[in-house]
Amino acid sequence: MMPRSVLSRCARLTQQVPLESARSTKHGVHRGMSSVTIPPPACMLRPLEAPFRYLFGPGPSNVPPRVLAAGGRPIIGHMHSEMFGIMNDIKKGIQYAFQTSNNMTLAMSGSGHTAMECAVFNIVEPGESVLVAINGIWGERVAEIAERMGAKVHTLVKAPGGHFTNAEIEQALAKHKPVLFFLTHGESSSGLVHPVDGVGDICHKYNCLLLVDSVASLGAAPLLMDQQNIDILYTGSQKALNAPPGTAPISFSERACHKMFNRKTKPVSYLLDMTHLSNYWGNDGKPQRIYHHTGPVSGFFALRESLAILAETGLENSWKHHTEVAEYLWKGLEDLGLKLFIKDKDLRLPSVTTIAIPEGYNWKELLAYIMKHHQIEFTGGLGPSVGMVLRIGLMGYNCNKANAAMALAALEDALKQCRKSKA
Numbered sequence: 001m002m003p004r005s006v007l008s009r010c011a012r013l014t015q016q017v018p019l020e021s022a023r024s025t026k027h028g029v030h031r032g033m034s035s036v037t038i039p040p041p042a043c044m045l046r047p048l049e050a051p052f053r054y055l056f057g058p059g060p061s062n063v064p065p066r067v068l069a070a071g072g073r074p075i076i077g078h079m080h081s082e083m084f085g086i087m088n089d090i091k092k093g094i095q096y097a098f099q100t101s102n103n104m105t106l107a108m109s110g111s112g113h114t115a116m117e118c119a120v121f122n123i124v125e126p127g128e129s130v131l132v133a134i135n136g137i138w139g140e141r142v143a144e145i146a147e148r149m150g151a152k153v154h155t156l157v158k159a160p161g162g163h164f165t166n167a168e169i170e171q172a173l174a175k176h177k178p179v180l181f182f183l184t185h186g187e188s189s190s191g192l193v194h195p196v197d198g199v200g201d202i203c204h205k206y207n208c209l210l211l212v213d214s215v216a217s218l219g220a221a222p223l224l225m226d227q228q229n230i231d232i233l234y235t236g237s238q239k240a241l242n243a244p245p246g247t248a249p250i251s252f253s254e255r256a257c258h259k260m261f262n263r264k265t266k267p268v269s270y271l272l273d274m275t276h277l278s279n280y281w282g283n284d285g286k287p288q289r290i291y292h293h294t295g296p297v298s299g300f301f302a303l304r305e306s307l308a309i310l311a312e313t314g315l316e317n318s319w320k321h322h323t324e325v326a327e328y329l330w331k332g333l334e335d336l337g338l339k340l341f342i343k344d345k346d347l348r349l350p351s352v353t354t355i356a357i358p359e360g361y362n363w364k365e366l367l368a369y370i371m372k373h374h375q376i377e378f379t380g381g382l383g384p385s386v387g388m389v390l391r392i393g394l395m396g397y398n399c400n401k402a403n404a405a406m407a408l409a410a411l412e413d414a415l416k417q418c419r420k421s422k423a
């Protein structure tokens with residue numbers, strides 16, 4: 001039911017339309033008179049409603065009050081010196097989170113996909129070869145992004161849950177001679193954490209740059225950009241970092257900068273052109289920053305706070321904590337008689353656990369039951385893993401044993417009730 005005050009406000013507004021009907025003059029509509037023919041939509045006269053949910057899926061994750069509060073601070077201008085100071089802090093926070101000393105480190109104004117496109121658009125020129133490892137949806141996406149901008153795309157493909165040996169990667173690099181190789185570190189659609197050791201060295205042997213997606217793994221599983229010779233690394237704000245969706249840290253090695261700043265053609269996107277973005281982030285050494293686009297000021301405040309929390313916690317503590325909670329969850333799932341989709345414990349992503357869909361159950365029914373009766377979001381598979389897995393994500397702020405126990409209890413209840421409803 002709509003509250004009485006809102007109803008009477010609606011009624012008043014509807015009455016205003018004929019009273020202030022448009023009066024045309026020789027020069028158009030009379031100033032001060034309304035010319036609108038579309039009334040204000042009734043939904044806009046109702047207050048915003050967003051229920052509380054336990055976001056135990058693969059992201060976004062619940063945002064701690066401290067980060068929400070940072071995002072709710074008064075806005076300042078995107079070109080104010082204080083904002084540049086905050087962006088400099090964000091850059092340092094990302095350098096810590098990525099374990100890199102790359103100068104070309106910044107946060108994209110946009111979600112993880114923005115960072116994916118930024119990496120591909122800036123590094124690759126039309127006609128150049130790209131090699132993409134596909135073992136879930138993220139490789140598929142990057143292959144499509146590269147294809148759209150005119151790259152020659154080669155793929156290395158495994159079923160969801162599979163991973164590539166360094167020998168397989170080397171063979172494909174030798175064959176296709178790509179300028180860029182893409183690998184997903186935390187494959188959130190399959191729950192796999194991909195080994196990265198040695199891959200950067202192999203890429204460099206073949207004069208290829210290594211691009212790694214850590215959207216689902218950053219802060220949850222060990223990744224060391226400089227030590228592992230990763231050339232371009234990106235993540236998202238809404239997973240283990242626990243900021244709202246909408247910003248995406250990214251960093252480029254010197255090797256990557258050399259390639260992207262010595263192109264023959266301009267990148268297809270103006271918004272994502274690193275020549276402009278590097279100036280906006282004060283990374284190009286020029287004394288003045290020139291307006292390029294209006295960055296998401298509140299999103300950057302929140303991102304800074306989430307990076308501050310990671311710095312206070314310590315990366316190694318964060319990795320250890322995610323592993324401990326994940327192991328607790330995995331044991332609980334096995335005790336319920338469920339099968340984990342990734343058999344090898346060392347290849348399981350601590351932030352997103354995948355469960356093989358239990359026989360005799362309709363996975364959509366299980367998810368709907370859990371959402372309705374427990375206000376908990378789990379999800380099914382994504383892309384090639386649809387119909388194969390259920391996914392439980394416990395990351396950052398949500399990553400604790402109490403939440404894991406709550407997730408297990410909800411799943412146990414659903415397994416009982418949904419089986420009953422089928423009988």
Ligand code: PMP
Nearest residue numbers: 111112113138186188215216236
């Ligand atoms: N890569 C991975 C591994 C992801 O899990 C996601 C988000 N689920 C993305 C990329 C894309 O990020 P976004 O939805 O923020 O664009």
